[in-house]
Amino acid sequence: MPQQPPVRSSSTPPARPDASMSLLTNVMDHSLDDGYAEAAARKQAAGADGMPRTLRAKLGLAAGLVLAALVVTVGAAQARVAAPVVAKEREELIDRIDRETAAADALESDVDKLRDDVSARQREALKQSGGGDQTNLVGILSGATEVRGPGVKLVVNDAKESAVGGDSDPRGTSGFSDTGRVRDRDMQRVVNGLWESGAEAVSINGQRLTALSAIRAAGDAILVDNRPLVPPYTVLAVGDGKQLSTRFQNSADGLYLHALQENFGIRTSISVEDEVRLPAAPSVIVRTAEPITESAQPRTEKGTS
CATH class of the missing domain: 1.20.5 (Single alpha-helices involved in coiled-coils or other helix-helix interfaces)
Structure with a gap:
C-alpha cells in the first residue's frame, strides 16, 4: 500500500477583508508625506520649536x-x-x-x-x-636802535602756480619739487644784494637783520633768527631810495631775482619810499665792553726778581 505524503498544517493568517483595496489602505495609513515628518524632526532637534x-x-x-x-x-x-x-x-x-x-x-x-x-x-x-654821534652810527649799523628814513620796499612772493617752471634753473639745481616757492637761498641773495647796493639797514617782515642774523629753511618755511616767516616777504631797506633801487636791480642778485620771476613766476615788486621804519633787533647783546678814556695807557705787568 503506497504511503501518503504528510499533510502540513499552515499557520498563515487569514487575508484581510480590504486586501483588494491596498491603494486606499496606503493613503489612510500614510496621510502625510514622510518629508514633513523629517523636517519636523530636524526643527525639534535644532531647538527651533517650529x-x-x-x-x-x-x-x-x-x-x-x-x-x-x-x-x-x-x-x-x-x-x-x-x-x-x-x-x-x-x-x-x-x-x-x-x-x-x-x-x-x-x-x-x-x-x-x-x-x-x-x-x-x-x-x-x-x-x-x-662820542654820541659815533655811537648812534654804530647802533644803526649793528641794528641795536630803531631806524627811519628814505629807502626801498621790495616784496617777494610765491608764484600763483608754483609748479610751473621754465627751461633753465637759476638756482643751479633741479631737485626742487616746487620751484615756484621762494627759498631761503633766494632771500639770502636778496638781502646780500641790498647790502652790497648801499643799504644801511634791512628788515624782512618786520624782523631786523644784523651781522649775526641767519636766514635758514625749516621744511617749506623760511626762518630769520629762528623766527618763521610767511609769504609775501616784505623787505625794507634804508638808504638813498632811487640809487639803491637802481643799483640793486642792475646787480647780479637783482638779475637773479628777475630770472626767478621770468622762469618760475615768482612775483616781485620794488618801490622807492620817502620814509621806511625799521625796528631795533631784539637779539643784539653786548658781549664785551671796555671804557674809553683820553689818558688810556697800555697796561704793564711788574716783574719780580
Missing part, C-alpha cells in the same frame, strides 16, 4: 536695535554727566592761557622799557664823553 525663519530674523533685529538704543542712551547719559567737568576744565585752561599770555606781554613790555632806559643812559653818557 518658529519661522523670518520671525526669528525680525526678533533678532529687534533685539539688536534694543541693545544699540541701550548703549546710546547710556553713552548720552555719561556724556551729559561729564559735560560740565569738561567745560570747566576747558574754561580753566583758557583762563590759564590768558594769564600766561598777559604775563608774557607784561614781561616783554618791561624788557622794552629797560632797553629804552639803557639806550637813553648810553646816549647821555656818550654825550658827556663826546
Whole structure:
C-alpha cells in the first residue's frame, strides 16, 4: 500500500477583508508625506520649536536695535554727566592761557622799557664823553636802535602756480619739487644784494637783520633768527631810495631775482619810499665792553726778581 505524503498544517493568517483595496489602505495609513515628518524632526532637534525663519530674523533685529538704543542712551547719559567737568576744565585752561599770555606781554613790555632806559643812559653818557654821534652810527649799523628814513620796499612772493617752471634753473639745481616757492637761498641773495647796493639797514617782515642774523629753511618755511616767516616777504631797506633801487636791480642778485620771476613766476615788486621804519633787533647783546678814556695807557705787568 503506497504511503501518503504528510499533510502540513499552515499557520498563515487569514487575508484581510480590504486586501483588494491596498491603494486606499496606503493613503489612510500614510496621510502625510514622510518629508514633513523629517523636517519636523530636524526643527525639534535644532531647538527651533517650529518658529519661522523670518520671525526669528525680525526678533533678532529687534533685539539688536534694543541693545544699540541701550548703549546710546547710556553713552548720552555719561556724556551729559561729564559735560560740565569738561567745560570747566576747558574754561580753566583758557583762563590759564590768558594769564600766561598777559604775563608774557607784561614781561616783554618791561624788557622794552629797560632797553629804552639803557639806550637813553648810553646816549647821555656818550654825550658827556663826546662820542654820541659815533655811537648812534654804530647802533644803526649793528641794528641795536630803531631806524627811519628814505629807502626801498621790495616784496617777494610765491608764484600763483608754483609748479610751473621754465627751461633753465637759476638756482643751479633741479631737485626742487616746487620751484615756484621762494627759498631761503633766494632771500639770502636778496638781502646780500641790498647790502652790497648801499643799504644801511634791512628788515624782512618786520624782523631786523644784523651781522649775526641767519636766514635758514625749516621744511617749506623760511626762518630769520629762528623766527618763521610767511609769504609775501616784505623787505625794507634804508638808504638813498632811487640809487639803491637802481643799483640793486642792475646787480647780479637783482638779475637773479628777475630770472626767478621770468622762469618760475615768482612775483616781485620794488618801490622807492620817502620814509621806511625799521625796528631795533631784539637779539643784539653786548658781549664785551671796555671804557674809553683820553689818558688810556697800555697796561704793564711788574716783574719780580
